[in-house]
Amino acid sequence: MAAIELDGVTKRFGDVTALEEVDLTVEEGEVFGFLGPNGAGKSTTINILLDFVRPTAGSASVLGVDTREESKAIRDRTGVLPEGYDVYERLTGREHLQFVVEAKDADDDPMDLLERVGLDAEAAARPAGGYSKGMTQRLVLAMALVDQPDLLILDEPSTGLDPNGARMMRELVREESERGATVFFSSHILGQVEAVCDTVGILQDGRLIAKDSVDELRDRTEGGTTLHVTLADSATDAALEAVTGLDVVSSVSADGDSLAINCESDAKMTILNAIEDAGAEVADFETTEASLEDLFATYTGGDR
Amino acid sequence: MSGRDDRNMRSDMSGVDAALRDQFDWYPVAKEFKDAIRSRGFLVLSVLFTVFFMLPPASVVFGFFDFGPQGQDIGMQFLISSVYLNMVTLLVPVVALFVGYAAITKERTSGSLKLLLSLPFSRRDVLVGKVVGRCVVAGVTLGFALALTALFFVASELTFKGDLFGLFVLYTMAFTVVFVAIVVSISGAFSTSFRSAIASFFVYFYFTFGWNSLANGIGDLLADYLGVTGSLRWNVVLLVKLVNPNQAYKTLTNSMLAEGSNAMRSSRFGMFSQNSTQMQEICTGVLNGNATVQRGLFGNTTVCGESARSIPFYVSDPAVFVYMVAWIGVAAALAYYTFNIVDL
Numbered sequence: 339m340a341a342i343e344l345d346g347v348t349k350r351f352g353d354v355t356a357l358e359e360v361d362l363t364v365e366e367g368e369v370f371g372f373l374g375p376n377g378a379g380k381s382t383t384i385n386i387l388l389d390f391v392r393p394t395a396g397s398a399s400v401l402g403v404d405t406r407e408e409s410k411a412i413r414d415r416t417g418v419l420p421e422g423y424d425v426y427e428r429l430t431g432r433e434h435l436q437f438v439v440e441a442k443d444a445d446d447d448p449m450d451l452l453e454r455v456g457l458d459a460e461a462a463a464r465p466a467g468g469y470s471k472g473m474t475q476r477l478v479l480a481m482a483l484v485d486q487p488d489l490l491i492l493d494e495p496s497t498g499l500d501p502n503g504a505r506m507m508r509e510l511v512r513e514e515s516e517r518g519a520t521v522f523f524s525s526h527i528l529g530q531v532e533a534v535c536d537t538v539g540i541l542q543d544g545r546l547i548a549k550d551s552v553d554e555l556r557d558r559t560e561g562g563t564t565l566h567v568t569l570a571d572s573a574t575d576a577a578l579e580a581v582t583g584l585d586v587v588s589s590v591s592a593d594g595d596s597l598a599i600n601c602e603s604d605a606k607m608t609i610l611n612a613i614e615d616a617g618a619e620v621a622d623f624e625t626t627e628a629s630l631e632d633l634f635a636t637y638t639g640g641d642r
Numbered sequence: 643m644s645g646r647d648d649r650n651m652r653s654d655m656s657g658v659d660a661a662l663r664d665q666f667d668w669y670p671v672a673k674e675f676k677d678a679i680r681s682r683g684f685l686v687l688s689v690l691f692t693v694f695f696m697l698p699p700a701s702v703v704f705g706f707f708d709f710g711p712q713g714q715d716i717g718m719q720f721l722i723s724s725v726y727l728n729m730v731t732l733l734v735p736v737v738a739l740f741v742g743y744a745a746i747t748k749e750r751t752s753g754s755l756k757l758l759l760s761l762p763f764s765r766r767d768v769l770v771g772k773v774v775g776r777c778v779v780a781g782v783t784l785g786f787a788l789a790l791t792a793l794f795f796v797a798s799e800l801t802f803k804g805d806l807f808g809l810f811v812l813y814t815m816a817f818t819v820v821f822v823a824i825v826v827s828i829s830g831a832f833s834t835s836f837r838s839a840i841a842s843f844f845v846y847f848y849f850t851f852g853w854n855s856l857a858n859g860i861g862d863l864l865a866d867y868l869g870v871t872g873s874l875r876w877n878v879v880l881l882v883k884l885v886n887p888n889q890a891y892k893t894l895t896n897s898m899l900a901e902g903s904n905a906m907r908s909s910r911f912g913m914f915s916q917n918s919t920q921m922q923e924i925c926t927g928v929l930n931g932n933a934t935v936q937r938g939l940f941g942n943t944t945v946c947g948e949s950a951r952s953i954p955f956y957v958s959d960p961a962v963f964v965y966m967v968a969w970i971g972v973a974a975a976l977a978y979y980t981f982n983i984v985d986l
Binding site: 416481 | 753
């Protein structure tokens with residue numbers, strides 16, 4: 339059974355077509371990255387999965403259940419981080435969690451979940467109206483984790499998170515995936531999707547233009563993130579060896595005393611440390627990122 | 643209290659709670675109540691209600707009004723009919739409007755509705771939760787105000803009639819809950835708080851000032867174009883009048899105040915002001931009464947007295963009460979229908 343199945347889904351808002359004949363299957367246990375620029379229709383798709391929005395044509399099912407028929411049953415087994423949400427400013431972080439625990443008839447300890455997303459007891463006791471954007475995002479992420487959902491739907495989850503928060507979020511996605519949950523994750527940032535997803539779907543102007551494994555995606559976007567390192571000495575071989583062995587690195591090329599390293603977007607420090615540990619000294623470094631536009635160009639044949 | 647204690651408490655509650663939970667999820671109600679009770683608006687509302695309701699008996703207690711020995715016995719009725727009746731019908735809907743106009747639209751525009759509907763709640767749960775939650779908030783506040791009012795009545799030199807006051811509380815509570823339910827339902831049917839407020843105000847205005855002409859207009863239409871005359875015409879007009887919660891509340895309270903075997907009839911009859919012939923038609927044909935004409939200083943008045951027949955059940959007090967509270971269901975059902983089909 340597929341975790342998510344869209345069958346010819348079209349959604350029009352008046353004259354505007356937000357989604358056009360989208361067919362999509364997300365397998366159970368998969369970490370699926372839903373990639374596309376702002377306005378591509380990612381949130382509309384998620385809103386259809388949650389029955390916030392009804393498709394103009396086509397049908398959608400989640401965990402084997404039609405979204406129009408049994409939406410409540412779906413949401414009982416799904417953890418959601420929606421987009422454009424707001425919290426209840428007068429309820430504390432802990433009360434938010436308690437509310438979800440009761441709503442889902444779960445037995446999680448609110449404090450455990452808040453700890454997992456990095457909110458401490460002091461924050462938990464404060465009304466959520468006073469939270470920063472990042473704290474709010476962490477709170478809602480914790481709410482999504484209640485009752486070990488079979489499916490996590492995360493709409494632009496790293497919005498408002500600092501680099502530490504973004505790392506925490508990726509860590510959580512990995513943990514939840516290991517537990518057996520399916521994760522559906524939307525983003526307009528290539529690096530994030532690349533870092534955690536098994537499969538990627540690319541949405542542009544309401545059409546699903548590609549669905550690929552993340553490895554294939556990486557191949558096609560050769561140089562997703564490239565770290566250019568210039569060495570102060572000529573210990574190129576030692577550095578090359580050290581870097582090639584890292585699992586965050588997909589390919590390396592050397593040219594004299596400079597290295598071009600294709601790697602995961604947040605692997606910069608790991609790589610630089612490995613180089614220094616190997617006895618080479620870094621004189622200078624610079625990273626370049628393939629943009630989403632580059633990726634679309636690859637998939638659509640360079641029209642853009 | 644920890645989550646674990648909470649759950650144990652809940653599992654101890656059996657039967658009714660489980661049955662209710664089958665029908666609805668009540669958690670939105672609990673959350674709604676918790677949330678509302680902490681708002682500044684709630685405090686303002688409580689103070690407003692309490693001050694307004696307490697004022698009449700308090701002014702008697704502190705000697706601003708003196709009813710005299712003869713007035714003491716009917717003083718409470720006098721205050722209810724001359725002060726409370728208008729105060730409740732004018733003030734309560736305005737308060738209801740403030741309590742409820744943004745109940746759903748605010749969550750919809752801010753995005754907290756998305757958070758709520760990400761949880762296993764249906765839109766029906768949310769709507770019912772909002773309606774019940776806000777009604778409870780308004781009801782608790784009003785209950786507090788009425789309890790204090792009762793204390794002041796007891797403390798005053800006026801005779802406190804417990805059964806009468808009890809009915810007044812029942813009708814006033816019902817009327818308040820009806821208006822809150824209508825306003826919250828309207829909030830569910832509109833996309834912004836501004837539109838919801840406008841629509842609620844329009845409904846309030848129409849119920850208060852426009853409905854009678856609607857009722858009479860329907861009567862005229864029936865008579866002029868469809869040839870429906872006599873008692874059938876006036877039956878329809880009376881029923882249309884009674885469907886208005888505002889008029890239902892007034893006639894119920896008047897009937898309560900009249901305190902006699904002819905109370906229902908005379909208060910229903912008091913809802914009309916037609917010419918003498920028509921008034922007699924209404925008395926005998928609709929209310930099964932005995933019409934007599936009394937000559938007074940300002941011309942003839944028709945009085946509708948008792949007869950061998952009793953007033954038809956569909957215009958009796960219990961029926962009128964049912965019409966009034968039926969609005970809660972009607973409003974919620976209409977709101978559910980619109981709320982359920984929209985894209986959020």
